[in-house]
Amino acid sequence: MESFLGQLAATSFLEGIAVALALAYVWLAARKNIWCWPCALLSTGIYTWLFWSVSLPFHTGLNFYYLIMAVYGLIKWRNNPADTFSVQSWSISRHVICITGLTIGALTLSHFASRVLDANYIHLDAFITVFSVFTTVLVAHKVRENWLYWIVINLFAAYLYFAKDLALTGILFVCYTGFAVYGFIQWRIAPVKVKGQADTI
Template identity: 40%
Template sequence: MNETLSAIISAAQATSVWEVIAFAFGIAYLLLAIRQNPLCWYAGFINTGILAWLFWDASLVMESALNVYYLLIAIYGWWAWRHGNSEATQDLPIQRWRLPQHLIAAVTIVGLTLISGSLLAANTEAAVPFLDSFTTWGAVITTWMVTRKVLENWLYWQLFNSCAIFLYWQAELYLIALQMAIYLGLAVVGWFKWKKDYEQQLN
């Protein structure tokens, strides 16, 4: 336990100002998303812009590329929440996916995980290629769900954030694991808040 605490303290001391700013905007993104506030996409854009640069500077090319995707999806998400409804005068409402849509999402995530996990295992020294791939592709699909205000996105995030906590803890990235734990808690809050809002839409 003392070794873990020491590692956390050391990681905190090594954390840059840009990482702190990115973390703050990441939390702001989730809090605003829970409230269905389109400003969440501004916070998300700043958060992922900083992370894309930090990961690139650290030679983490795949993580940097993922955050470039998040940058683009933040722009689309803002547009979709404001103009993606069939009724042009209304913001996009919360919606639910039917079972076939969830099955397509699951098959897509598993399929891409097997492909990229196999490639990473065969061509790199990745420690946990399949878990890393699973959380990455899960995040890609789930972020798309957020742009369409799919209620179940919060359940998906609970699964992938739980896996990410284990992934980062195993990699001894304790501060990032803590961040994922906070995200997990906010995903639970988001589920109940959006579920309540969805039920009010039906009345």
């Protein structure tokens, strides 16, 4: 407990800002609000630097990727030709194929990375990164099951962040798990308003 409280006390101002913006992102995304993407852009910019400073190379690269996806997601949600598009749902077999491929990819990546990088939790870092890259694409394309992926990813990520003395970020990802459940409920298979018709907070 003392160690945990010590981690919270040592939380940097930048990490606090990143956490606040990240919370805003997931809340707005769950409510299908396009302003989630600007929040994601700012938050991931900060986290790119933070993760590099604590030797999480895959997470550093992941957050740089999030920067790009924040721009892509904003464009995707704003410039849909019909101004609205529906939440999608994939078949179980399609998800099984994707999960199998992602697991193989994560195992391969972590195997080779462990030979050249001297970093703790390299295997967990790789798994979280590979699945997060895929799941972020699902968010941008409004595939409802993205939230189920995030539930698992967030729990593993919370463990990793606590282990890396990023206590506030660990708490954030525990909260993300609850938001993921909320998001799955909110993203019913129905038309989603975008471009001038976004939901209010």
